[in-house]
Amino acid sequence: MNYFNYSRRQANEVYVGATPMGGAYPIRIQSMTNTVTMDTEACVEQAKRIIEAGGEYVRLTTQGVREAENLQHINASLRAQGYQTPLVADVHFNPKVAEVAALYAEKVRINPGNYVDAARTFKQLEYTDEEYAKEIQKIRDRFIPFLNICKENHTAIRIGVNHGSLSDRIMSRYGDTPEGMVESCMEFLRICVEQNFMNVVISIKASNTVIMVRTVRLLVEQMEKENMAFPLHLGVTEAGDGEDGRIKSALGIGALLCDGLGDTIRVSLSEAPEAEIPVARKLVDYVLKREGHPYIPATEAPEFNYTHPSRRETVAIGNIGGDQLPVVISARLNNDLEVSEQFKPDYLYCGQRLPENRRADIGYIVDACAWEGSEHTYPAFNYQQLIELHHHPAKMKFLFTSYLGLNEEVMACLRLHPEVVIVAQSNHYNRLGEFRALAHQLMNQGLKNPLVFFQLYQETETEDLQIKSAADMGALIIDGLCDGILLYNHGNQISNLKVDETAFGILQAGRIRTSKTEYISCPGCGRTLYDLESTIARIKAATAHLKGLKIGIMGCIVNGPGEMADADYGYVGAGRGKISLYKKKECIEKNIPEEQAVEKLIELIKANGDYKD
Known part of the structure; x- marks a missing residue:
């Protein structure tokens, strides 16, 4: 890789309905609905707003078989109105749902952290090599039938690893590390290659931009070692809203796009889904302006490590350099x-x-x-x-x-x-x-x-x-x-x-200097169990003056406790209109009525001495 001169990484072509990606195709822009997937009309209308804003793929949460089957009606309604944009089913926890969704969506996203493995419990498990091999065989037994359905229906898949939902099995062997995230992905990719199924896109995301960027870099390096060139879907999860969401997304996604990595992106904002599209479009267009730029002659420093970078050694001059904050x-x-x-x-x-x-x-x-x-x-x-x-x-x-x-x-x-x-x-x-x-x-x-x-x-x-x-x-x-x-x-x-x-x-x-409260808030989807945007506004109004705290605001438990594991406090949807509050990874109070939950969160912060008027 040339660190000084821009060129796009050459990825495999992947066919997602009538909108292929990878290869020489443009970098695709996408978003995700936050409507209930059983509400056909609401999903169709929101999908149309995303498409008309410039979205090239539309993803819908697909919790169960009923939702997967309803994709047929959503798809048919859009096609009848002249919209050919591919639909992507977002599946967690249930392989059967993925198999049904593959019949009606142009692409199905599965999460290696919960496709076969149980939901993350943060338990430390011990495996012998033989036991670990048996767990991989379980993945094969469930994953290969799904690949066969996708082959028959010309359905693409996305293997979507999230930092917040790594399995206890991966965590126990690799820890909460980029290496663990990469291996979680590679376990599934190796099966795809073995089965000669190449219609695969990969994402590997985190709300922490440093982890997200380093992990994608490491994944690309590992794929090259194993002669793979699958296209990349880029995104920073739970980026938040407003200027924070835009800066965080542009920094993480942009760091990779500027190195020629990425074939489709999603900017995850805690706002209306169609608001994500112009931001993503601006980011992609800005990066692509450097194509064909004048050559920069430069020599890589031998101590530089692209996948495991460390801070450049400098002398301290006053409060600049050395080990001091930028x-x-x-x-x-x-x-x-x-x-x-x-x-x-x-x-x-x-x-x-x-x-x-x-x-x-x-x-x-x-x-x-x-x-x-x-x-x-x-x-x-x-x-x-x-x-x-x-x-x-x-x-x-x-x-x-x-x-x-x-x-x-x-x-x-x-x-x-x-x-x-x-x-x-x-x-x-x-x-x-x-x-x-x-x-x-x-x-x-x-x-x-x-x-x-x-x-x-x-x-x-x-x-x-x-x-x-x-x-x-x-x-x-x-x-x-x-x-x-x-x-x-x-x-x-x-x-x-x-x-x-x-x-x-x-x-x-970029996680190198903190000057305000950080909000790790998800963009919302059909799984969201409360009014996300108004809740974020209320929490910000009460806590924005606090310096250095991290507060997770999560619509449901898919990535909730995991993605906000390094947050000081968490506000997570536990049921329709019910909230659970966390301190770090520990659930402090469950099933609080939504109308009381923000006040309870402030009380929790105060009780731990982290609140100042």
């Missing part, structure tokens, strides 16, 4: 120095707008918390000025440079000046590739100066800024290269405060 530098190139208390940048880049006694030809960066006085003011050079002014007495200096600006003279200067923080710039079509090239050049040269990425845009819509900047930063964060971000939107269309909030949101979505 910083946020905010551009203030006008007289607007207002900052938010919650999303206060660490530094302000003021360009040449500081008062007298400063050189007029260089820029300045100031400490945002105590910016008056020369001891809180640091020069910002370009690479030519660095060589001329390397004797400058400041204890911290900032060098703005592109990859091509990092010449031998500059690197020689950096060797003598570890107090220089590098601010990487790029106007390349593939800015990720050029930023990576710069970081790898530093590693190859043994230079340990901290690295901040200057991401420059000119957007008029906040959503566009969120999607593009998160996609551009995703792989840099996952790769362990980010010591800070300078996010700047040229023009006055988006406020500085909103740009700052986006920068902090990106760092939080």
Whole structure:
């Protein structure tokens, strides 16, 4: 794989009704209904809204045989109205349901974590190799008849692994790891290959973007070792709503798309399903703009490990680099120095707008918390000025440079000046590739100066800024290269405060700096047992001021306790209008009436000392 130059991974072609994917076909966009699958009219109307928004596949939850059989009526109604978009049945826990669904849907999603294995209970099980082999044989005995039905009906399948629903069997042998998620998938893929069934798509998802990206990278590596090239469905589960859902999805999905991985995507928002489609479309279109970009000549650093990355080793300069949290530098190139208390940048880049006694030809960066006085003011050079002014007495200096600006003279200067923080710039079509090239050049040269990425845009819509900047930063964060971000939107269309909030949101979505409460909330489906959107709004209204908490808000138990296993508190649908509350993985209170559940959640948080007014 070339880490610096974009090209799409070549995947097998898979035929899903009249809309194939993989190969040279476009990256497909999809969503999932949140209506009850037995309500034919509601499902059809919502499917039409998804399709008219640009959705190319429509998935429906399929809890039981009745729901699977009703797909026939939903499918027929859509076709009668002129809609040919393929339908995907989403099946958990019951192989019989998958077999029926394969008769009426163009694709069936199954979950290896609960297709044959019992629902996850977090119990530690012990298997001998012989016992483990018998469990694999159980999978074969149930899975092969399903594949035969799919062959007869030309039905595609998706093997969809979720971090939140790994089986106790996999967990016991591999732990809660990317390796366990990959093996859960590979067990089923090997049977597909053995049975010469190649109409298969794979997804491997998590709400934690770091786990999601690293696991997909590892899966692709493992498939290559076993001569497989199945297409990939990408998504971040339980991404949430609003700006959090957009940033988190764009960061995780974008990190993989920018490396050429992914043949279909679903942006999972806790909003109306059709609202997901424009976000997904913007993300795909933005990434694909780098196709055919000018070649970036670069050499991979030997210590870089794509599937198991670690943070690049740097020296600490003030509060930048070393083991410290990545910083946020905010551009203030006008007289607007207002900052938010919650999303206060660490530094302000003021360009040449500081008062007298400063050189007029260089820029300045100031400490945002105590910016008056020369001891809180640091020069910002370009690479030519660095060589001329390397004797400058400041204890911290900032060098703005592109990859091509990092010449031998500059690197020689950096060797003598570890107090220089590098601010990487790029106007390349593939800015990720050029930023990576710069970081790898530093590693190859043994230079340990901290690295901040200057991401420059000119957007008029906040959503566009969120999607593009998160996609551009995703792989840099996952790769362990980010010591800070300078996010700047040229023009006055988006406020500085909103740009700052986006920068902090990106760092939080990448799990490298927390600045607010994180909500792990599912997008909802026909299994959802309460009004998801209004509940999320109520929980956010009561807890948004809390810093550093993770709260899971899950419609049902399919991924509930598992996907929010690293959440501090969980709110999970237990029955129609009934809620169970969790602290970590432990269920604290069951079957609370929905109208009391949000207040009970707040009481639980308060009882554990995690609530502040």
